[in-house]
Amino acid sequence: MKIVVPIKRVVDYNVKVRPLSDQSDVDLNNVKMSMNPFCEIAIEEAVRLKEAGTATEVIAVTVGTSASQEQLRTALALGADRAILIETESSLEPLAISKALAKVIEKEAPQLIILGKQAIDGDNNQTGQMLAALLNYSQATFASEISIEGDSASVTREIDGGLQTIKVSLPAIVTTDLRLNEPRYASLPNIMKAKKKEMDIQPVDSLGIDTAPRLELISVEPPATRAEGIKVESVEELVSKLKNEAKVIS
Amino acid sequence: MSTLVIAEHDNSNLKPSTLNTLAAANAIGGSVHLLVVGSSCQAVADACAAVDGVEKVLLADDAAYANQLAESTANLIKSVAADYSHILAPATTFGKNVLPRLSALLDVQQISEITEVVSEDTFKRPIYAGSCIATVKSNDATKVITVRATAFDPVSDSGGSATIEAVTPEGVSDLSSFVGEEIAKSDRPELTAASIVISGGRGMQSGDNFHLLETIADKLGAAVGASRAAVDAGFVPNDYQVGQTGKIVAPDLYIAVGISGAIQHLAGMKDSKVIVAINKDEDAPIFQVADYGLVADLFDALPELSDNL
Ligand SMILES: Cc1cc2nc3c(=O)[nH]c(=O)nc-3n(C[C@H](O)[C@H](O)[C@H](O)COP(=O)(O)OP(=O)(O)OC[C@H]3O[C@@H](n4cnc5c(N)ncnc54)[C@H](O)[C@@H]3O)c2cc1C
Numbered sequence A: 001m002k003i004v005v006p007i008k009r010v011v012d013y014n015v016k017v018r019p020l021s022d023q024s025d026v027d028l029n030n031v032k033m034s035m036n037p038f039c040e041i042a043i044e045e046a047v048r049l050k051e052a053g054t055a056t057e058v059i060a061v062t063v064g065t066s067a068s069q070e071q072l073r074t075a076l077a078l079g080a081d082r083a084i085l086i087e088t089e090s091s092l093e094p095l096a097i098s099k100a101l102a103k104v105i106e107k108e109a110p111q112l113i114i115l116g117k118q119a120i121d122g123d124n125n126q127t128g129q130m131l132a133a134l135l136n137y138s139q140a141t142f143a144s145e146i147s148i149e150g151d152s153a154s155v156t157r158e159i160d161g162g163l164q165t166i167k168v169s170l171p172a173i174v175t176t177d178l179r180l181n182e183p184r185y186a187s188l189p190n191i192m193k194a195k196k197k198e199m200d201i202q203p204v205d206s207l208g209i210d211t212a213p214r215l216e217l218i219s220v221e222p223p224a225t226r227a228e229g230i231k232v233e234s235v236e237e238l239v240s241k242l243k244n245e246a247k248v249i250s
Numbered sequence B: 001m002s003t004l005v006i007a008e009h010d011n012s013n014l015k016p017s018t019l020n021t022l023a024a025a026n027a028i029g030g031s032v033h034l035l036v037v038g039s040s041c042q043a044v045a046d047a048c049a050a051v052d053g054v055e056k057v058l059l060a061d062d063a064a065y066a067n068q069l070a071e072s073t074a075n076l077i078k079s080v081a082a083d084y085s086h087i088l089a090p091a092t093t094f095g096k097n098v099l100p101r102l103s104a105l106l107d108v109q110q111i112s113e114i115t116e117v118v119s120e121d122t123f124k125r126p127i128y129a130g131s132c133i134a135t136v137k138s139n140d141a142t143k144v145i146t147v148r149a150t151a152f153d154p155v156s157d158s159g160g161s162a163t164i165e166a167v168t169p170e171g172v173s174d175l176s177s178f179v180g181e182e183i184a185k186s187d188r189p190e191l192t193a194a195s196i197v198i199s200g201g202r203g204m205q206s207g208d209n210f211h212l213l214e215t216i217a218d219k220l221g222a223a224v225g226a227s228r229a230a231v232d233a234g235f236v237p238n239d240y241q242v243g244q245t246g247k248i249v250a251p252d253l254y255i256a257v258g259i260s261g262a263i264q265h266l267a268g269m270k271d272s273k274v275i276v277a278i279n280k281d282e283d284a285p286i287f288q289v290a291d292y293g294l295v296a297d298l299f300d301a302l303p304e305l306s307d308n309l
């Protein structure tokens, strides 16, 4: 079984992002970039399925700038077998990204595609579901457990009220939630080995898809700030403030 | 201009997030219809018909929709989509699962988790864990949108008298099937609907210690939440998680106990009206958003707080 894992290069989760001074976009100058944390979980799950003998090949793919090769190398160091970069200089919207990914998947014909549930830059939470629609594949979002059973997969999903288990027929699209696994760190020998693994680079224009943006970014502002708070000295003072000043308890 | 709102329900009850989503629909303007997709869910359709400002309720009631799986639900919504300029759903795990699938079927770029309607085609939404607020304008013919419930005051669930119209199942899919569910049962209010939330973090040290929070929650009629670290450590179930990738809450009072205040946690609670932080580290970032900060050991402070209520 072949597994394709789409990954995204995003701002590192420790970075506090601010708007540009003209508020035309976010300021990403000189900030640390990493693989989206949910994509690390996706790679980890695919590699574990390979280690368990369920999968035979793990392919990492990204739609992004040439700099995204860095995150593809990380994926290779974490255990992916080969990588594909669909190169573009513009930052595409999830619909266009899904269209590009759909082309790759039609060609590679994997049985399982594992994505992150959400990229922590745009917080869109769309790409996996869109990809499933474009391919008319089954989908299991927000997975906290995956088991492959013949030509289907049983997936436990983290939903608002608790957990839900569904059975999806393969090929399937699965998106990862935080508790699916704890990703490993790449070891130095594996980082060295990753340098020799195959990376295929194709321009997005070669796929023959419509990538024109549908949304216009009008502005990016900082969020409303909160009025400065105070420190209370005791539990008694806290309760009194909540009753008499904030009036949120009685 | 007319808007279709996808109702969230469990085949018996309409979920409150639907009422917040309707408020966003009203802010867009034009007529508003509600779509109920489910099985043996006439009671939900009746509840929808009574909601203030709803003109028509579409009801797709069929065994195929018992668990509202994404494939069949998205296909059904697509079959009625042509009549609408806007299609909205709450940004809950239900809406997040179904709406992007619909969006791609319609060849539309969805706008996720809006917090403000600027005009019929322009919306505000948080990005980068709420570090920035983007204003985006959609040039798609149909606007497909998920709505952050806490950003819109709910419409009234009474006073309406909409007609109910049956919709024939369309595009029922067998790509996936329901196996089972573990839904947490609790006598406390639901996290996203509670007016007071008390959350614990890694500082709680164990699941057993959460009873210190539960005692207080019961006195205040509050819901109990948690940081990701507390959920990952297995102290409490996943549906307690508040934050960028968990639940978004904005109660009148949020009490954070033993939570450091990582940006991913703040993303889920910083729009609360009043924030209290209890932490033994006076430099913990949570104090930067707290209206009332108490530097104390939680194992001393919580029993004392309980006694004072
Ligand atoms: C992709 C991604 C998504 C994430 N999504 C979320 C999310 O949705 N929600 C979320 O919460 N986090 C999320 N996180 C995790 C987040 O970055 C933090 O790691 C997490 O919020 C920390 O939880 P905490 O504050 O409970 O733990 P810690 O940061 O370990 O803080 C524990 C706090 O408890 C205090 N403490 C300890 N003992 C006591 C005591 N006896 N009395 C009083 N205070 C005490 C300490 O001083 C400390 O401040 C995400 C991270 C990533 C990478």
Ligand SMILES: Nc1ncnc2c1ncn2[C@@H]1O[C@H](COP(=O)(O)O)[C@@H](O)[C@H]1O
Pocket (backbone or CB within 6 Å): A006, A007, A008, A036, A038, A039, A042, A061, A062, A063, A064, A094, A097, A114, A115, A116, A117, A118, A119, A120, A122, A123, A124, A125, A126, A127, A128
């Ligand atoms: N440019 C991209 N290239 C490859 N995969 C992507 C890209 N953008 C998003 N994804 C995948 O889709 C998931 C969800 O992203 P999003 O829909 O943007 O929140 C990510 O975790 C990735 O797995």
